[in-house]
Amino acid sequence: MTNHLDISNVSIEFPIPGGVYKALDNVDIKISKGEFVSLIGHSGCGKSTVLNIVAGLYQATTGGVILDGKEVNEPGPDRSVVFQNHSLLPWLTAYENVELAVNQVYKDRSKQEKKKWVEHNLELVHMTHAMHKRPNEISGGMKQRVGIARALCMEPKVLLMDEPFGALDALTRAHMQDSLMEIQARLKNTVIMITHDVDEAVLLSDRIVMMTNGPAASIGEIAEVNLPRPRNRVELAGNEEYNNIRAQVLKFLYERQTKPVESVA
Amino acid sequence: MNTRVLSTLEGFKMMQIVSLLHKSQNINWSKIPGILFNKVGIPVIAIIIFLLLWGGIASRIHTSLGQLPGPIQVWGQAMTLVAEHKAERAKEAAFYHRQEVRNNKKLALNPNAKVKIRPYTGQKTFFDQILTSIITVMTGFIFASLIAIPVGILCGLSTTIYSALNPLIQTFKPVSPLAWLPIVTIIVSAVYVSSDPMFEKSFVTSAITVTLCCMWPTMINTTVGVSTIDSNLINVSRVLRLGWFTHIRKIVLPSSIPMMFTGLRVSLGIGWMVLIAAEMLAQNPGLGKFVWDEFQNGSSNSLARIMVAVFTIGIIGFLLDFLMLTLQKAVSWDKNVTIR
Numbered sequence: 111m112t113n114h115l116d117i118s119n120v121s122i123e124f125p126i127p128g129g130v131y132k133a134l135d136n137v138d139i140k141i142s143k144g145e146f147v148s149l150i151g152h153s154g155c156g157k158s159t160v161l162n163i164v165a166g167l168y169q170a171t172t173g174g175v176i177l178d179g180k181e182v183n184e185p186g187p188d189r190s191v192v193f194q195n196h197s198l199l200p201w202l203t204a205y206e207n208v209e210l211a212v213n214q215v216y217k218d219r220s221k222q223e224k225k226k227w228v229e230h231n232l233e234l235v236h237m238t239h240a241m242h243k244r245p246n247e248i249s250g251g252m253k254q255r256v257g258i259a260r261a262l263c264m265e266p267k268v269l270l271m272d273e274p275f276g277a278l279d280a281l282t283r284a285h286m287q288d289s290l291m292e293i294q295a296r297l298k299n300t301v302i303m304i305t306h307d308v309d310e311a312v313l314l315s316d317r318i319v320m321m322t323n324g325p326a327a328s329i330g331e332i333a334e335v336n337l338p339r340p341r342n343r344v345e346l347a348g349n350e351e352y353n354n355i356r357a358q359v360l361k362f363l364y365e366r367q368t369k370p371v372e373s374v375a
Numbered sequence: 376m377n378t379r380v381l382s383t384l385e386g387f388k389m390m391q392i393v394s395l396l397h398k399s400q401n402i403n404w405s406k407i408p409g410i411l412f413n414k415v416g417i418p419v420i421a422i423i424i425f426l427l428l429w430g431g432i433a434s435r436i437h438t439s440l441g442q443l444p445g446p447i448q449v450w451g452q453a454m455t456l457v458a459e460h461k462a463e464r465a466k467e468a469a470f471y472h473r474q475e476v477r478n479n480k481k482l483a484l485n486p487n488a489k490v491k492i493r494p495y496t497g498q499k500t501f502f503d504q505i506l507t508s509i510i511t512v513m514t515g516f517i518f519a520s521l522i523a524i525p526v527g528i529l530c531g532l533s534t535t536i537y538s539a540l541n542p543l544i545q546t547f548k549p550v551s552p553l554a555w556l557p558i559v560t561i562i563v564s565a566v567y568v569s570s571d572p573m574f575e576k577s578f579v580t581s582a583i584t585v586t587l588c589c590m591w592p593t594m595i596n597t598t599v600g601v602s603t604i605d606s607n608l609i610n611v612s613r614v615l616r617l618g619w620f621t622h623i624r625k626i627v628l629p630s631s632i633p634m635m636f637t638g639l640r641v642s643l644g645i646g647w648m649v650l651i652a653a654e655m656l657a658q659n660p661g662l663g664k665f666v667w668d669e670f671q672n673g674s675s676n677s678l679a680r681i682m683v684a685v686f687t688i689g690i691i692g693f694l695l696d697f698l699m700l701t702l703q704k705a706v707s708w709d710k711n712v713t714i715r
Contacts, residue, residue: 165610165614166613167610167613167614184613185610185613185614185616186614186616187614187615187616189614190614191610191611191614193607193610193611195607197605197607197608197610197611199608199611199625199626199629200708200709201629201630201708201709202625210615210617210625211615214615214616214617214621215615244708246709264615
C-alpha cells in the first residue's frame with residue numbers, strides 16, 4: 111500500500127488574544143489511491159481544519175501534507191473541494207459555475223471540448239435538465255450536485271468534501287449518497303469526506319477516522335469498513351458487520367467523546 | 376408646473392399598477408379600486424393638502440419682493456418660462472432663416488462670394504440651463520465613479536491600501552463644495568489654459584467640484600461591498616486558482632454590485648445638490664446660475680421663478696435616482712430581490 115496522500119503529524123495553532131489556540135495535535139493519516147476516508151467527530155473538533163489544510167487553505171504549524179511525493183502549500187485544482195453550503199456563484203448558472211472551473215483547469219482545450227466536458231460532468235450528477243438555471247432557482251440537493259460536478263470536472267487527485275450533505279433533508283441526502291457511490295464506482299477518486307452522520311460514514315467509507323474533541327484534537331480511533339461494494343442501504347440494515355462498525359463509531363462519539371458543553375467561550 | 380408634477384407622479388404609479396396586473400395571471404377586479412386609492416389617491420390627497428398649506432402660508436408672508444408666491448403664481452411663472460423658451464427658439468430659427476436667405480442672395484449674385492455663417496448667440500433659456508446642469512452633473516458623476524469604483528475595489532481587497540487611504544477619504548468626505556470651489560477655480564484657471572477651449576472654464580470647475588464631493592459614498596460603499604464578500608466564494612476562487620483579473624470580474628464585481636449601486640445612488644444625489652451650489656458661484660450656465668441671477672435680479676417675479684427652479688431641481692433629482700434604480704435593476708443578477 112503506497113501512500114498517495116500523506117497527512118503527516120499535522121498540528122495547527124491559531125493566534126488568539128493573549129496566546130495561541132492549538133486546534134489540531136499530531137493528526138496523522140495515510141491514504142492510498144482510490145480510498146474513501148471519512149472524518150467524523152463532534153462539531154468544533156477540527157475536522158474542517160484538517161480538510162482545509164489538505165486543501166491548502168490553511169498552513170499546518172508543524173507537520174505537513176504530501177500528495178504524490180509533493181508537499182501541499184497552497185490551494186490547487188488537484189485537491190478540489192465540495193463546500194458544505196455548496197458555494198456556487200449565485201450570479202452564474204449551473205453550467206457557468208462548472209464552466210468557470212473547466213476554463214481554469216483546461217485552458218488548452220478547444221471550446222467544443224470544454225463544452226462537452228462541462229456537459230459530461232453535469233450529466234454525471236444528473237443535472238443536465240437544469241443546467242441553465244441559477245442557484246436560487248434550484249433546490250438544495252441540486253445545488254450540491256452542481257457543487258460536486260464543479261469539483262469533479264477538475265479531475266482532482268483528491269476530492270475533499272466538507273459535510274457535503276449536511277444541509278439537506280434526510281431523503282435528499284440518501285439520494286445524494288447513492289449518487290456519490292455510483293460516481294465513486296465509476297471514477298475511483300480518492301475522497302476525504304467530513305460528516306457527523308454515522309450511517310453516512312459507514313455506508314460510504316473504506317475507512318472512518320474518528321476525531322477526539324478539541325482543543326488539540328487528534329485521531330481517536332480508526333475503523334476499517336470492509337463491506338463489499340456496491341453497497342445497498344436497505345440490505346446493509348441487517349448486516350452484522352455494518353451494525354458492528356456503526357456501534358463502534360456511536361460508542362466512540364457518545365461514550366468516549368461526549369459532546370463538550372456548548373458554553374465554552 | 377404642479378399639474379405636470381402630478382401627472383408625472385401618477386404616470387409612475389400607473390406603471391406600477393400595470394406591471395402588477397401583468398404579474399398576476401388571474402386579476403381580482405374587486406381589489407382594483409383599493410389598489411388605485413392606495414397608489415394614486417393617497418399621494419394626490421397629500422399633494423393637494425401640501426399645496427393648500429403652501430398657498431395659505433404664502434399669502435401671509437410679505438417680503439421686500441412683494442408677497443411670497445403661492446402655487447398659482449409659481450405655476451404662472453413656469454408657463455412664462457416655457458413661453459420665453461419658445462420665443463427664444465423662434466428668434467433663433469428666424470435668425471438662421473435670415474442668414475440663409477442673405478447668403479443665398481449673395482451666392483446667386485456671385486457664386487464665389489465668401490459667405491459668413493454665424494452661430495446664434497441669444498440668451499440661454501430655462502430649458503437650456505436644465506440641460507447644461509444635467510450634462511455637468513453627469514460629467515462630474517461619471518469621473519467620480521471612474522475614480523471611486525477602482526479605488527474602492529482596491530481598498531476592499533487590501534487592508535494595507537485601506538489603512539493608507541482611509542484617513543484621507545474620511546478627511547475629504549465631509550468637505551463642503553463651497554470650500555472646494557475656490558481651490559478648484561484657481562487651479563482650473565492656472566492649468567486649463569487654451570486659446571480655443573473645448574469646454575467653458577465654469578463647466579470644468581463645476582464638474583470637478585461635483586467629482587470631488589460625490590465620489591466618497593461610492594468609494595466607501597464599494598470598499599465595504601468588496602471586503603464583505605462571502606469567504607466561501609473567496610475559497611472557491613483560491614481552490615480554482617483564479618487569476619487576479621478573473622477573480623475581480625467573476626467574484627468581486629458581481630458580489631459587490633448591490634453595495635456599489637447604493638453608493639452610486641447616494642453619490643449622484645450628492646452630486647446634484649453640490650452642482651447647484653457650484654453653478655451659483657462658478658457661473659456655469661445651469662440651474663444654479665438661474666437661481667443666482669434671479670436672486671440678484673430681485674424683480675417681483677424672482678421668488679416665483681426661483682421656486683420653479685426648486686421644483687425642477689427636485690424633480691430632476693428624483694428622475695436621476697429613478698434612472699440609477701433602473702440601471703441597477705438591469706445589471707443586478709438577482710431578479711428576485713426587490714430593489715428600492
